[in-house]
Amino acid sequence: MANPLRSEVVRLYKNLLYLGREYPKGGDYFRDRLRAAFAKNKSVQDPEKIKEMIARGEYVARELEALYYLRKYRAMKQRYYKDS
Template identity: 45%
Template sequence: MAAANTRLRAIKLYKELHRLGREYPDPGYNFLGKLRRGFERNRNLTDPEEIEKALALGDYIKKETLALYSLRKYRYLKRTYSKPEGHDL
């Protein structure tokens, strides 16, 4: 039962990262290719501790990517709605 739960967590994490990677801002980085290779490299893990480490790393990458997107949105809004330089209103 635990193995099935871990497998479902890994599939869910892969899908979430894949959705996030579609909009990755740097096209030269190849986020989706690195994502796939990372999951393929770890697909033969059998030790529960190693699996948990890999899932924790995936969660960390998900959080960092979300933070990157939030920062990008913030910078866009700041640039759009801030007053022009040199104008004191």
């Protein structure tokens, strides 16, 4: 029987893969680390543990988004406020 949380895990993986394209160390670096993290935990069967890992992955996604917004903000600030 397939795991009912599989679709959430796949969605999270695709979202993180998309967000990782703009990672400061490079998309290839991020993709390799992401792939290793998901492969390390592929044997987990406990639904509660899977939910915890999904929550952690969503937290990482939010942190990446915040990092990108901050980088965009800094670039815009430098562009319009040269004295600061």
